[in-house]
Amino acid sequence: MIQASGLRKQYGQTVALDGVDLHVREGEIYGVLGQSGAGKSTLLRCVNLLERPTAGTVTVAGQDLTALPGRELNRARQRIGMIHQHFALLSSRTVAGNVAFPLEVMGVPRAERQRRVAELLELVGLQGRGGDRPHQLSGGQKQRVGIARALAGNPSVLLSDEATSALDPATTQSILALLKRLNAELGLTILLITHEMNVVKSVCDSVAIMSGGRVEESGAIADLIRTPGSRLTREIFPLPEPAPAGAVTLTFTGDPGRPLVSEMVRKFDVDVNILGGSIEDLAGGSVGRLRVSLTGAESSSALSFLRASGLIVEVAGEAA
């Protein structure tokens, strides 16, 4: 749905994007995770060409945006929704007026606009608040107006620029739940940037981790979790690093029904000492990570048993 290749963005001597490729599939929620200054905001703004990349191309819904002349770019942008960290609502307009703005830009007639605005406000749970001014709303409500506005043109893609970073944890969750629902109900493809792992964990199907203007790691979360040594796994499950020599880190995904560790202890002559671990709900399934130390004569066959049973086994001091 969104395909960016070879994106570079330079401001004078500063390189904000250093050859970034991004592939967002239709209907998925794709998160770009990184510290401030990693280039994720520039990346997002290159997708709808608010920033024109120094080099590289951006294709959204099959259309190469970098090749479009101004007027057609504006028309293409009407099909790409965007929400903002500080909401970017017009204080000169009411809530309904804000949601109507993109419809006015598109030249939708007044009666149709009013009908659509009512529909959109209901979709985001703000029915009856159309006459309010943005300053009368809470942060979460403002972002709901932002979302309603972004959806006005029936976009196939929604870009989210740190949309929950200015909100408290409970409100963040309710906005994320709304995004997730819109993704499911409308088949909306969402590209979001965030510095919060929590956002990625709660809603994303895929992720790209950025730092220093480059993508360090990207892919479906379910796949990254299964990749030994992936940065995502290490960041989601913070275990003491580096692991003590000989410590074994086990990552298990999917159905935790089978008691593998106790099976292993019965089958092989090993003792297990648990050093740390946690379980997270990720990308629709639960994923756990456990750090243990194994002692006993049959340690290596025990590890082979775990590998054969589908666990990802990393032994400290050994190459993954």
Place this chain on the structure above:
Amino acid sequence: MTWEEIVPLLWPATWETAQMVGWATLFTVLFGLPLGVALVAFDRDGLRPLPALKSALGIVVNVGRSLPFIVLMIAIIPFTRFVIGTTIGTAAVVVPLTVGAVPFFARLVETALREVGTDVVQAAQAMGASRTAVVRKVLLPEALPGLVSGLTVTIVALIGYSAMAGTVGGGGLGDLAVRYGYQRFETLVMIVTVVLLIVIVQILQSLGDWVARRISHK
């Protein structure tokens, strides 16, 4: 002079001032508003970056603002004659008043427009709004309270300028104060016109502040 003699002089003078300032305000907005928008839009990181043109406009505006009004009024007499056909009278004064106030107002418009957050401008662009739509539907409405305040300051400045218009036969309250209060030593006329000017300015300023507050939704 007695009160009964002064009042018949006050009305025509007030009316002349109102006419001069009224027309000059109208033309100032007509020319100053687009100029102010241009100063913002042609900026290096503006809607339509034309830095060379923006610098040129900036210089013209600064030249306009560095001339004292009384000098400007005399300096542009040929221009006034070209536009109005005469350089004397209330109508002729509207030309220098406008020329004097346009750069002043344009700078105030520029300041007000710069107060509008880049985030709302970019949000509008992300929604596919054209440059004209951004100016008409975002910049100007969002800056409206600031524009009203700027207009109020401009009108008050115009009242001040219009007092100098007596020198080219423009009439008005300033002219009345100079001719009667100063040249004929009629202190009462001086006091009455000064008080009247203060009252007018106070009313206009309060009105401007009230309107700006009413339309602000911050």
